[in-house]
Amino acid sequence: MFYLRDFVLIASLVSALSASAVQAHEHEHQHHDKNETSEAVEPTKLSEESIYNLGSELLDSNGKKVSIVSLKGQPVVISMAYTSCAYACPLIISQMQQLEKEVEAQGLKARFVIVSFDPKVDTPSVMKKYAEKRKLSSRWNLYTSSSDKTPREIANLLGIKYKKMEGNDYDHSFIITVLDKDGVIRGQQIGADKEPKELIKFLKN
Missing domain, CATH: 1.20.5 (Single alpha-helices involved in coiled-coils or other helix-helix interfaces)
Structure with a gap:
């Protein structure tokens, strides 16, 4: 029961x-x-060889403060220039644009970056107008800074030398650098007489 x-x-x-x-x-x-x-x-640890360890603060073309480590994530083609330059800097950008066409043709990913070493003249608004004048695509980021300290630090890591001359001109290196997605230098074009397309091999690894 x-x-x-x-x-x-x-x-x-x-x-x-x-x-x-x-x-x-x-x-x-x-x-x-x-x-x-x-x-x-x-957090993902950076290689000791990464330039992003610098942690430098830049200003984008909208005046927003950004850290150089924000570039992390995909390969970067980077150089330094100033907007009032009459010859070498426009050639640097033209050669980077040639490389950009090759990147597009091969379906690769890369960002293109210019850092000004003339921050007193190259304000964010000046950099923005320069990008429009040169018809730079959305792949590009143009940066300036609030002082000469940050450009000097970045230039030292990229092996770029520059010196201010009379008349607000600069004597400077002609170097285009390819960084991997973690900010490690993979290859460089040193000199204007080289073929920028040769850098494409460093964007494939």
């Missing part, structure tokens, strides 16, 4: 087992979430 006390006993056992199963599931779920969270927030 089935008594009420038997029903109560069975109900209590089922309830206890269900509660235990729920607690176990919640514990496992919390543990899983914890692991996912720790993996998501764990």
